[in-house]
Amino acid sequence: MPTQSIPPTEESPLDTKGGSFGSWVVFTVLTFVLGGLLYPAVTTLVAGAVFPAQANGSLIVSGGKVVGSALIGQPFSGERYFIGRPSAAGNGYDPAAASGSNLAGSNPALRTRVQADSAAIARREGVAPAQIPADLVTASGSGLDPHISPQGAAIQVARVARARGLSAAQVQAAVASATESAGLIGQDRVNVLKLNLALDAAK
Structure with a gap:
């Protein structure tokens, strides 16, 4: 009985291109806005409302x-x-x-x-x-x-x-x-x- 040969599988080529420069800029700006501007602003406002004396130096x-x-x-x-x-x-x-x-x-x-x-x-x-x-x-x-x-x-x-x-x-x-x-x-x-x-x- 003749044996069947199994064709070799082809490996998918790896994506070595990485993200585009535009997506990197968007991520950087978003991180800066959220972590550097929005978060400090929210915590400062909340602290001033909940603990006004402490937030202003007691x-x-x-x-x-x-x-x-x-x-x-x-x-x-x-x-x-x-x-x-x-x-x-x-x-x-x-x-x-x-x-x-x-x-x-x-x-x-x-x-x-x-x-x-x-x-x-x-x-x-x-x-x-x-x-x-x-x-x-x-x-x-x-x-x-x-x-x-x-x-x-x-x-x-x-x-x-x-x-x-x-x-x-x-x-x-x-x-x-x-x-x-x-x-x-x-x-x-x-x-x-x-x-x-x-x-x-x-x-």
Whole structure:
């Protein structure tokens, strides 16, 4: 019985031409419009509508004027004011120079500064250096932290109350109002700018 020969199959030639230049231009323009223009515009509008304060920098207004942001610390001085934690951001709390000091705890320069600051705070608040919380003598990672710990505020209550002619209970109530709860994660914190503004507004 004769065998039948199977003709060899012909492979389809591969398309090596690729897309046209026009389709590449269309894809590039479409991607730019969707990802570079439309998406940022939509997210900005939604953020402004849902979280207007945060979208505008969490600005704090007092007397009809913007006096700062709830997210950025400010330098305070004088017996009447609570003092925030030190800044590592160059000149005061300059947002353009936000950074940590990146100094290790064993660094002699950091140890010298902390010891000097601890001695100055101890004299100012009338407490022993061992009573000073670490946040009052160390900068945050950004160098712009506007908060101090409730313990850092507590050792300043007597000085501020005395300078303002208020009772310690009145100043403690203001501290409590400016304390932000961290919830389940983190620690409670006191916004120094909000606290000082509240004290200035109290007559």
